Amino acid sequence: MKVIIRSGIVAVLLFVFNTLKSIGQDGQIARPRCVTGSVMEKYFLQHPREKLDFDKIQLDFQQRYEALRRAKQSNPSLKRLNTVVTIPVVVHVVMDDPSLVTDEQVQSQMDVLNADYSGNNADSVNIPAAFKPFFGKGNIRFCLAQRSPTDEPTNGIIRKVSSTTSIPGPADPVKYSSMGGSDTWNVNKYLNIWVCKMTDLNDLGYSFMPGLSGLTSSDIGLVNAYHAFGTVGSAKSPFNKGRTATHEIGHFFNLWHVWGANECVSSCFDSDFVDDTPNQDQCTYGTPSFPQTDACTNMAPGIMFMNFMDYVDDATMCLFTEGQVDRMETALSTLSDRVQLMNSNGCVPPVVHDQDVKAVTIVSPSYADVHCQSGLLPKLRIENLGSKTLTSIKLNVVIDEGSPAVTVINLNLPTLQETVLTGNAITVASGYHAIRMYTTEPNGATDGQPGNDTASGVFSIIGNSGSPLTEGFESSAYPPSGWGIANNSDLVSFNPVRATNAAHSGNASVKFDNYNFQLFGRQSLLVSPQMAVPDQADSVKITFWRAAAQYSSLHSDTLEILISGDCGQTYTSVYKKGGADLKTRAGFTEIEFVPGAGEWVADTVDISNLVKGRYDQVMVQFRNINGYGNNLYLDDINIYARTLSPRLKEQGYLIAPNPTTGVLNIQHYPSTTGLRGVAVYSSTGQLVWKESYTVSAAGNNIAINLSRVAAGLYIVRLVYADRVVTRKVLKL
Ligand SMILES: [Zn+2]
Secondary structure (H helix, E strand, O other): OOOOOOHHHHHHHHHHHHOOOOEOOOOOEOOOOEOHHHHHHHHHHHOOOHHHHHHHHHHHHHHHHHHHHHHHHHOOOOOOOOOOEEEEEEEEEEEOOHHHOOHHHHHHHHHHHHHHHHOOOHHHHHOOHHHHHHEOOOOEEEEEOOEOOOOOEOOOEEEEEOOOOEOOOOOOHHHOHHHOOOOOOOOOOOEEEEEEOEOOOOOOEEEOOOOOOOOOHHHOOEEEEHHHOOOOOOOOOOOOOOHHHHHHHHHHOOOOOOOOOOOOOOOOOOOOOOOOOOOOOOOOEEOOOOOEOOOOOOOOOEOOOOEOOOEEOHHHOOEOEHHHHHHHHHHHHHOOOOHHHHHOOOOOOOOOOOOOEEEEEEEEOOOOOEEOOOOEOOEEEEEEOOOOOEEEEEEEEEEOOOOOEEEEEEEEEOOOOEEEEEOOOEOOOOEEEEEEEEEEOHHHOOOOOHHHOEEEEEEEEOOEEOOOEEEOOOOOOOOOOOOEEEEOOOOHHHOOEEEOOOOOOOOOEEEEOOOOOOOOOOEEEEEOOEEEOOOOOOEEEEEEEEEEOEOOOOOOOEEEEEEEOOOOOOOEEEEEEEHHHOOOOOOEOOOOOOOOHHHOEEEEEEOHHHHOOOOOEEEEEEEEEOOOOOOEEEEEEEEEEEOOOHHHHHHOEEEEOOOEOOEEEEEEOOOOOOEEEEEEEEOOOOEEEEEEOOOOOOOOEEEEEOOOOOOEEEEEEEEEOOOEEEEEEEEO
């Protein structure tokens, strides 16, 4: 079942929520800072029964919170958190150019959070005197993570080059590498912040509140628009004081908006469930001056619009109240989906060993492309996590769990630097293989942390084939012998697969899944073996059957075919169809496409002029380019080189076979120009077959079926404009 929410559907939902957005105090259409309210509303629409669980969790919580507040009346210094608790933060910058959000900008946001949550923010001097007694100074602090989930050193900042934008709600693409985002770090150890572009550019951010028992843990954390993050760099006025994250982390720790638990609807009957914030009618925008009164609080000092949980501009916000701080700290210390953060060691750098080599990723052979059999150079990217400079290392390469091929490599790699190790060339049989690469004996010693020394992967080696090359994907062995599959996304599973629920002929075909993968522009490949092309080949062609559907005008995919005469060193594009040109089912198809028998279309690509006389072998790459559209299927691929008879080329025509048992073929070369007619007579002069080509020209191959005439000698007569050719043929 498709669980991904497409932007088209979301746009409809956003429209509904937009109708709730209200007019600001200055009379202009106001921009809501935060979409937490609509995200929660959307979540409960999708999970109605969970609303009851949530209400129960919130009721229990409220009782604990109010008990604390009552106890504080007699003991004002009582705190829910008696000591400072520092929450490890990982910042995922997911942008076309993530370097726009610099380390300095990330640090500026951390500084704002620590100032705001401790009540040490310089602009707290702006708190009106009437509200100063309520100013909350809490014990929650934040650090950039110092160790990764796998206990490696980190600066807590991940940058991912991607055009993926946030779609607020469950399964937000920015939180999933499968959708072009960056995968969530363990939410029990880290507060995840995604800094990115929002699909609706007016949104600044959101966070799910705690107590959603059915929420996928990968969805926990906050999304923060890149132009409203930190105080420098890409942060833009009036959202450049870091208060979007301050506000959203308030939601993360169970604060409602200061006007109540609704989407900025005018009401004095709803509440933020905090006892020291004045009752407030609805949200406040811009830069109002103090005091402001409204229908719910009509006396000075009025409403607390300068609270971090209102919608005013960053520079106008300046406080949480003591009641809000108690609420957040009660959430952190008692709610099951937050409390484990208190025990995280994410702020503590990991132990550093003298020698600690980390295998980062296999560079070659990778699953992003197919490879040829000989001269394969294994390449492994490593990082030196040890405190000592790395001067020697053994690289071990294991194919399909065979014995390792070992290369000793001398290098000079300082601490926390990366490099690519290249092993000795290996030769691997054609097929789909598993590979494991690992390092041993760094500096001749034992690696202090052997658990991170290995990287594993899969890859395709292309085989060789004679002509013709036919493939119908009927064998359960997949990819077919000699063929390769590959893709350049982060997911091996995006490779084309054998489909047994669709076929042009037989029972199977190959499927490129564009329906379940949102990987715009990423390519998945099916690559043929290298087919031998005879020196004298006169024509080389690719024929195949395709079936495809288009999801929408915004979501369509592309099939491109490329050929290579040098096993993938260089490619030439010979075919490209996308969207409406590619689809074989009319209209748009919003359910997962499985073609019916009538939804297959044949294609032929003539590559003769690109291949003959130039290459002695050719491989063909079928390249699917994802547009998050719908599935593309291929079947009955036929790649062949044809060599004409020397006699045909010499005399311009050929009558074969002779003798024949049935069909007689008359071929012409280079064309049938001048041919007026063909007739076949028996030896007694009786006409048995005749065709005239005076109105329309004959094709280069004329097939004459003689299976029903008696055995014996026949005369074939070819009549041209300038001559007549007569040949004897024996029918057996
Ligand atoms: Zn909010």
